[in-house]
Amino acid sequence: MPYTPHTKEDISSMLEIIGLEDEDALFDSIPKELRVKSFALPEGLSEFEVFEALKDTGKKNKTDKTLFIGGGYYDHVVPSAVDALSMRSEFYTAYTPYQAEASQGTLQALYEYQSLICRLFEMDVTNASMYDGGTALAEAALMAIRIRKRDKVIVDSGVNPVYKTILKTYLKIRGFEVEEINSESFETDKNEVLSKIDEQTACFIFQNPNFFGSVQDFSDIIEKLHSVKALAVGSFYPVSLGLLKTPGAMGVDIATADGQSLGNYLGFGGPSFGIMVTKKEFIRQIPGRIVGKTVDKENKEAFVLTLQAREQHIRRQKATSNICSNQNLMALRATIFLSLLGKDGFKELSTLNHLKTNYLKDELSKIDNITIKNLTPTFNEFVIKLPKKASKVIEQMSKSDIYAGIDVGKTDKNLDKFLLVAVTEKRTKKQMDRFVKVLKEVL
Amino acid sequence: MSVFDNSKKGRKGVKLPRLDVDTKIEFSNKLLRENKAELPELSELDVVRHFTRLSSKNFSIDKNFYPLGSCTMKYNPKIEEKVASLESFNTVHPHLILNDLSEDIQGSLEIISKSEELFCEMTGMDAFTLTPQAGAHGEMTGIMLIHAYHQNKGNKKRYVIVPDSSHGTNPATASMVGYEVITIKSDKSGDMNINEFKEKMSDEVAAVMLTVPNTLGIFNPNIKEICDIAHSYDALMYYDGANLNAILGVVRPGDIGFDVTHLNLHKTFATPHGGGGPGSGPVGVKEFLKPFLPNLQVEKKDGKYGFKKVSEQSIGRISPFFGNYMVTLRALVYILILGKEGLMNVSKKAVLNANYIRVKLKEYYDMPYDMPCMHECVLSAASLLKEHKVRALDIAKYLLDFGLHAPTIYFPLIVKEAIMIEPTETENKEDIDYFCKKMVDAVTLAKQNPKVFHDLPKTLPVSRPDETKAARELDICQC
């Protein structure tokens, strides 16, 4: 039997010690009428057979095409050292670090993760990661509601539509109000937002760069929020923070992000990890695990899980959240990724993304029947208006092995001629030239 | 020494792709970051050495026995990683879903569909959602489904019932979904007290959350009665799958009256714990709850996989896409390798190992529930504390020096100085015997020289970190 080492002798000597006749007697406490009605699973296979079968299933995917799709998930480089180090079994087969002495590797890595994230976001405190950027945003909203003891949350038009759905799912069930702001353009309708902020507002949620790639200045809005003691909650794109103004510098109260872009594969959407960073004063309201530095009995530097009294295993129904796991291994990957890139490398990565995108943007704006729709500067993603349906263009370009972007019409059926295009450091001039050529042919 | 301590100006660990275009930065100063992020500057070898050294400070399944009750720390088969590294799976962009390009991802969708089918068969449920990303996330999803059911029916429900032996995530989850919690005491046999349960049950109870066997490793023979009573009040039964390893192939929650189930793929289905995650908590439901399932769902039509149009009654979305997809893939590998016989063998050997340990240790520790257990057993160090001032924590620290990770301590909360042991089925008799020997040696030491425990562990990188200092003088960032 795979993975169980018991020989006949083992079994009989163990049964003898326990005082039972056979293995079936181990289940005597379970009445016969409760036994399985069916357990029709296939026969077990060898490693080779399983690998071949799943490799064949994988071949049914036809996804080996050039990616110009973003929308919060990007085709970034994953340095080989990230794989090599995170795949060390001392990291990936380790347990949650509740026994600190047995887990200093995991704990120190998490402390370094927390430190790197705080420096990246220019904020005071972060946790040891959450599930993903969407649930992190929802938890941030719940946190703002807890902190300000208010029920109303306002969410901007530019927030990732998938995240908005998650936000509504998490909040509506508790009876909290989610007011969605619309906009005529792909940017924030500032006046509309300012008019909606009042003393009942727990927080305003925005995204920068927003889902459509636009980069904006939210200072006015954040100032208004603070004047009525409401919180500014923002969803950010980590790689963009190499170039762009940080949430810390903006005065954001709770910043969230998805960590996929920091050394994790796309993996059809998971696992990734969620980032949540906040101000020092809110530390006791933040959900999730937190690692702290201390000393041991010999005064040696040591790391431990701390502030556990916020968490489910202690507070039970009064916990800040029911969250138990963090996405530890994915956060570890990000830690290694950021350590490899370093101060200059990270800025270079960010700049590369932006400059390459500008090339494609420039080339596309030269095409007559296409318009770039963003009214503000963009980081590595932008919206173009096409003369025909985006879905058609995507379909046709797909035949030339190019994934042209996201059909914005799928988020709003009035926008079915709009295409959201992303470029990363992995896209070459050659690939971008080919994009332009094929698009022209298709139009 | 941290990554920051080892940093030296001018070092870099990655060579990035070339800039092959000539364009300008679009932003004015007010949109730009003022200073570069203070990330460390290290060469690739610096980073490799640093994290390799850190890794050597960890216990891990590949190196150490983890008899952690309630965690099911079984061996993670290497074949899982081999399949997970297939580029045909791990480079797929999730927004191909938004673009509705299902024809390009038939392979990825097949994995989801096949996994759901197998989970249904193993648990006796009618449908599964693979979107929850952890056990607790699954619990939240499950209770939300129950909430939607009641709301749809116009039922006025206020409470969720949990036993006092429940895992903390159960009441925390109920709270998160807006319910109040009623906790029922456990009786002398470790089961939820059926009389108190009958008393506290009412039309206002939305759900009863149970772990079977319970967190003491004991199978409640009244389970069917509990399910029937709950259903008579239109309260739904929720199965917390943390202990599925004990009854896989023996009992299916769907057969005995549960309406909603969650699985822990990182427990029962051998996907790696990763030092704390990622896990995965798929949720199974009975037919009548299908309309409430969250987005995204896969369906097969005319031999092709596609996305099911979610009903209006769906609770919404609890996860961006299909949860921790690559974890699901690993679990599927495990299921295919084991097959029917292998899976049915899991519980047999898990329960065999746990009872063997129970019998070998019962003379040395308090047995709060002196009866056969299932896949885990609970001992207590209460007498050791009383007579020799040695606590469960001290026993745990003693074991570490022998390369044995401590069992779960201080859980469940209803047992004083609890020590919960779950060996899992992948441990061999020799390692189990060694563990038992050290557990006995610990008792001997407690009687002869209890003071020694305060200095343990002695051979690890750190010993007895000051948790009070960590909380009072918070240092969570080298900033």
Next chain:
Amino acid sequence: MRKYTKDHEWALVEDDIAMVGISEHAVEELGDITFIEAPEIGATLSKGDSAGFVESVKAASDIYAPLSGEVTEVNTRLENEPETVNTEPLGEGWIYKMKLSDIGELDDLMSEEDYQKFLSTL
């Protein structure tokens, strides 16, 4: 004289102001205290209302108002020195003061002696 509740809070009344804290027993059970959240100044509490919580390394415990009244003062020393509750739970480790609205409620609380008897039943 100091009076106690079943939830291990104590109240020391002078005129119509009650000083409130948690008992030595509570402190022993909690272990090293790391944080105290006191009720807000100005808050109106009814006897039995949730009035903040005390956090230790391994536990967190709600504190309840022993009597009804309005919170007038909070022990700000505990913000930076939470350990004071461990060392002087009955003195410097007081948590808040309240102006009582119904001094008659004092009769329902336990005396020092009764509280010790109560503890022995636990």
